[in-house]
Amino acid sequence: MMNGDMCIKPEKGINAMKYVEDMNAISRRNAVKLFGLWGLAALIAEGKASVCEPQADRQRKKILVAYYSYSGNTAKIADYIAEMSEAAVFEIVPLVPYANDYDAVVSQARNEIGKGYKPRLKMEVKGIEEYDVVFVGSPCWWATMAPPVSTFLSESRFSGKMIVPFMTHEGSGLGRYVDDVRRLCPDARVLDGRAFRGRSVGAAKDEVESWLSELSFNG
Numbered sequence: 001m002m003n004g005d006m007c008i009k010p011e012k013g014i015n016a017m018k019y020v021e022d023m024n025a026i027s028r029r030n031a032v033k034l035f036g037l038w039g040l041a042a043l044i045a046e047g048k049a050s051v052c053e054p055q056a057d058r059q060r061k062k063i064l065v066a067y068y069s070y071s072g073n074t075a076k077i078a079d080y081i082a083e084m085s086e087a088a089v090f091e092i093v094p095l096v097p098y099a100n101d102y103d104a105v106v107s108q109a110r111n112e113i114g115k116g117y118k119p120r121l122k123m124e125v126k127g128i129e130e131y132d133v134v135f136v137g138s139p140c141w142w143a144t145m146a147p148p149v150s151t152f153l154s155e156s157r158f159s160g161k162m163i164v165p166f167m168t169h170e171g172s173g174l175g176r177y178v179d180d181v182r183r184l185c186p187d188a189r190v191l192d193g194r195a196f197r198g199r200s201v202g203a204a205k206d207e208v209e210s211w212l213s214e215l216s217f218n219g
């Protein structure tokens with residue numbers, strides 16, 4: 001979904017699932033570990049958008065979907081959102097990619113998140129000032145956003161924009177994600193967001209559609 005430093009506006013009816021399938025190969029390898037480890041973390045309720053979320057005036061909004069995805073789940077939700085809301089897409093890519101070794105990434109992520117480390121990104125988003133609404137997607141890492149997403153939120157200007165957080169997870173729901181987005185982007189209007197089960201993203205299209213229609217962002 002990446003194209004140099006450009007944002008891509010996907011054509012309707014075309015999706016970029018090849019990339020997602022490649023990334024899901026990593027996801028499948030780690031699925032057993034994920035379900036065992038993070039199922040225990042399900043004490044935190046799965047995140048649901050508030051029914052009181054404000055309705056947006058779709059006619060006048062320009063939408064960007066920005067996301068980071070380690071193993072393809074968040075990318076899939078980003079694809080659905082972009083296709084249904086006719087949004088542009090920006091993939092957040094760390095300059096130094098995370099290793100394929102799941103255990104190594106879990107421990108690296110704990111370390112980075114604990115220190116508030118913000119890794120450098122491969123490219124910055126261009127022309128963000130053009131967008132009124134930015135959907136920001138992350139996998140749940142240690143109950144918050146993955147570090148590349150915190151770099152993205154810290155380095156871009158969101159003043160006056162609406163941010164719609166979304167997350168994929170295996171038990172923690174949104175965790176601290178939305179609070180952390182609000183902390184990093186105090187001048188933006190940050191909606192309550194939505195969490196999706198990583199293992200079920202393949203069947204989440206309807207859920208995404210009804211969420212976008214609650215928000216009035218469905219094309």
Ligand SMILES: Cc1cc2nc3c(=O)[nH]c(=O)nc-3n(C[C@H](O)[C@H](O)[C@H](O)COP(=O)(O)O)c2cc1C
Pocket residue numbers: 027034038041068069070071072073074075105106107109110138139140141142143144168169170171172173197198199
């Ligand atoms: C480093 C790391 C930390 C994770 N921490 C959590 C967590 O705290 N809670 C949770 O529910 N899932 C956790 N997971 C599982 C991922 O959030 C979940 O598999 C997600 O759907 C992956 O999205 P992606 O395929 O876009 O990377 C973690 C996964 C990784 C790799």
